[in-house]
Amino acid sequence: MAKKKTIHDFSLMKKEGKKITFLTSYDFPTAQFAEAAGLDMLLVGDSLGMCVYGYEGTVPVTMGQMIFHAQAVRRGAPGTFLIGDMPFMSYQSSVEKAVENAGRFLKEAGCEAIKLEGGKRVTPVIRAIVDAGIVVMGHIGLTPQSSGQLGGHKAQGRTADQAMLVVEDALAVQGAGAHMLLLEAIPPEVGGYIAKTLSIPVLSIGAGPACDGQLLIVSDLIGQFQAFTPKFVKKYCDVAGVVTDAMKRYCDDVRQCAFPDEAHCYGMLDGEEEKFRAALSRAAGR
Ligand code: KIV
Numbered sequence: 001m002a003k004k005k006t007i008h009d010f011s012l013m014k015k016e017g018k019k020i021t022f023l024t025s026y027d028f029p030t031a032q033f034a035e036a037a038g039l040d041m042l043l044v045g046d047s048l049g050m051c052v053y054g055y056e057g058t059v060p061v062t063m064g065q066m067i068f069h070a071q072a073v074r075r076g077a078p079g080t081f082l083i084g085d086m087p088f089m090s091y092q093s094s095v096e097k098a099v100e101n102a103g104r105f106l107k108e109a110g111c112e113a114i115k116l117e118g119g120k121r122v123t124p125v126i127r128a129i130v131d132a133g134i135v136v137m138g139h140i141g142l143t144p145q146s147s148g149q150l151g152g153h154k155a156q157g158r159t160a161d162q163a164m165l166v167v168e169d170a171l172a173v174q175g176a177g178a179h180m181l182l183l184e185a186i187p188p189e190v191g192g193y194i195a196k197t198l199s200i201p202v203l204s205i206g207a208g209p210a211c212d213g214q215l216l217i218v219s220d221l222i223g224q225f226q227a228f229t230p231k232f233v234k235k236y237c238d239v240a241g242v243v244t245d246a247m248k249r250y251c252d253d254v255r256q257c258a259f260p261d262e263a264h265c266y267g268m269l270d271g272e273e274e275k276f277r278a279a280l281s282r283a284a285g286r
Helices: 007-016 028-036 063-077 095-109 122-132 142-152 160-175 187-197 239-255 272-285
Strands: 019-022 042-043 081-085 113-117 136-140 180-184 201-205 214-217
Touching: 007 019, 028 063, 028 122, 028 136, 063 081, 081 095, 095 113, 095 122, 095 180, 113 122, 113 239, 122 136, 122 201, 136 160, 160 180, 187 201, 187 272
Parallel strands: 019 042, 019 214, 042 081, 081 113, 113 136, 136 180, 180 201, 201 214
Antiparallel strands: none
16 A cells, blocks of 8 residues: 655645545545545545435535544555545634634544635634634635525636635635645646645646546446536446346346356355255155
């Protein structure tokens, strides 16, 4: 197993121009695959609301659900830097509650860091969590938990004025002490400028190639999530097609009595079948 990376490794990677690989993960087997594939960091994202639970968005996701999934991912990827995503209403109502919930990801699930959405308006929360000794990743641009205020899941920073607001948010998040920043769904020109300007590692999900690393949602990458596909997604395989086809072939086999065959059956031990038949005959004669 490769040595687990730390925030210092990610800062060094930024300085050396080495790209950081970042993926979401929600369960034990996928976490095992991700660690075997050599991902640098994993996010237990509240996108699990849509990708695992079939909710329409991330708003219903609870801290309890996040902790359960983070624990499973931790077991599957013990050697990979793991980030827990703060769900809606786990950090908005008070700074104290935010620090407590952030701490749960470390104490109960063994995460290395937490992520939370928002720019200028969440800087007091970021500062308090950092002051508690926790590694924080900010998240600005398209922030799904507040997509209602943004008018839907829309790209941000596409006009000069909007882009300046995203830049201000980025500077505020770094100024509040965040250790990393995630940019979602903004033009590559804006993503590139922020990555060049900030000293902390800047990750991208739909923020262009000039950022310090890239994140994808695992359910998009493997072709599992069906509801919609954002522009920034590249599908690397078609799990939905492969799995549906396997299930259809299983149904065909069962219906045609082609499964199970001898190879899938437990044979009786030597000489036991005769004894079994004799026992059945004796029982029938009683
Ligand atoms: O929950 C998540 O997976 C995320 C990404 C969309 C960035 O926050």
